[in-house]
Amino acid sequence: MSFDHKIKIAPSILSADFANFGQEIQAIEAQGADWVHVDVMDGHFVPNLTFGPMAVKAFRPHVKTVMDVHLMIAPVDPYIDAYADAGADVLTAHVEAGPHIHRTLQAIRAAGMKAGMALNPGTPAEAVAHLLDLTDLICVMTVNPGFGGQKFIDMTAKIRRLREMIGDRPVHIEIDGGVDPNTAPQVAQAGADVLVAGSAVFKGGSVSDPSVYGENIRSIRAAAEGVWA
Ligand code: DX5
Ligand code: ZN
Numbered sequence: 001m002s003f004d005h006k007i008k009i010a011p012s013i014l015s016a017d018f019a020n021f022g023q024e025i026q027a028i029e030a031q032g033a034d035w036v037h038v039d040v041m042d043g044h045f046v047p048n049l050t051f052g053p054m055a056v057k058a059f060r061p062h063v064k065t066v067m068d069v070h071l072m073i074a075p076v077d078p079y080i081d082a083y084a085d086a087g088a089d090v091l092t093a094h095v096e097a098g099p100h101i102h103r104t105l106q107a108i109r110a111a112g113m114k115a116g117m118a119l120n121p122g123t124p125a126e127a128v129a130h131l132l133d134l135t136d137l138i139c140v141m142t143v144n145p146g147f148g149g150q151k152f153i154d155m156t157a158k159i160r161r162l163r164e165m166i167g168d169r170p171v172h173i174e175i176d177g178g179v180d181p182n183t184a185p186q187v188a189q190a191g192a193d194v195l196v197a198g199s200a201v202f203k204g205g206s207v208s209d210p211s212v213y214g215e216n217i218r219s220i221r222a223a224a225e226g227v228w229a
Contacts, residue, residue, distance in 0.1 A: 003170035005193050007224045008034035009217050010068055010174070012198035013059075014050065014148045021055075023207040025062040031214035032221075035066040037176075037196045038088075042073035045097055046146035053082035060087035068194075070118065070176065072145045073097065076104050084111040092116030092139050092174075095127055105134040118176070120144065121153050125161040132169055137194070138162055142187070143177030148198040152178025156190045163191030181223035188224035195224060 011033045016024035025036055038056055043049040056069060069088040073079065074097040083091050091113045095101045101117060108115035116137035117128060121144060128138060140159055143150040155175075162173055174194035175187045184195055197220055205212030 003172070007188060007221055008172075008194045009201070009221055010035035010037040010066075010194055010196045011201040011213070011217070012037040012039055012148065012176075012196050014039040015198035015202040017207070020207060021059055022062045025059060027205075027207050027210040028201065028213050028217070029063070029065055031210055032217045033065065033201075033213075035068045035090075035194065036063045037198075038067060038069045039198075040069060040071045040073060041146065045074040045094065046072040048146045053079065053086045056083065056088065057086035063087075066090065068092070068116075068174075068196075070116075070139065070196075071097075072118075077107060080104070080107050080111050084113055088113050090114040090116050090137055092118050092137060094118045094120065094145075095123060095131075096120055102131060102134065105131060109134070116172075116174070118145075119158070121155060125158050125165060128162070129165060132166060132171065135171055137172040137174055138166075139174040139176050139196075140187075140192070141176050142179070142183070145177070150178055152180075152183045154186075156186055159187060159190035159192055179220065181219045184220050184224040185226065188226075195220060 011028045041048045041050045066089045068090045076093040091108045105115040114136040118139035173192045175192045176196040179197040180200035201216045
C-alpha cells in the first residue's frame, strides 16, 4: 500500500448481502473497488453490532486489494492483535473511543498495520494536531457512525483544515458516510482521497448483477475527479 493522492473508492460491505460476503467482496473488486471497507461495530461505542475478528479473518482471503478495517468499538487496545491476525491492512480507531488514542496508534503500527484514526462529526480537526506523525489515515465521519444509508453531514471546512495541518506528510483523508456522486466532488476538492461508500455502491446491484456495482463505483469516481458521469 503506497501513498498517492489519486481518488480511491472503498465500498463498505455494511451494505452487502450479509449471507454472502465472499462473493460480494470479489464482485466489488472485479468492478473497480480500490479498497474494501469493513465496519466493525460493538453495540456499545455505536448503537449497532456487526462482526468481530473471526469474521474479518474469514473475509481476508477474498480481499486482493486493501482491507480497511474501521473499528467503531471501545475499548480498542485489547483487540489490536486480533485484527492484525485477521489480516487488516489499515486499522482505524475512533479518537473518541478512549483517552489514549496516542498509545493506540503506536500499538497499531507496532502490530504491523497502517494506523488510522476516525473523527465523529462533533470532534474538531484540532483534536488530532499532536498525532499527525503517528497516523497513516484520518477518517472524517460525515454521518454519526452506526448505520449505513444516513444523510451526509457537510464537513468541508474540517477536511480542508486537516489537509492544511497534514502538510506534506503521507496521510490519507478518508470520508465515511453519505458519499455519493452528489457529495463526492466537495469532499475531494477539500482534500479527501479515500471515499467510503456503502449504499451508493451496492444499490441496485447484486452478485448476480454486479455490473451495477461497477456503474455506481465509476459514477462516484468520475464525480470526485471532476468529470460528471
Ligand atoms: C457508518 C459506517 C459507514 C457506512 C457508510 O457507521 O462507518 O462505513 O457503511 O454507509 P453509507 O455510504 O451508506 O453512508
Ligand atoms: Zn466505516
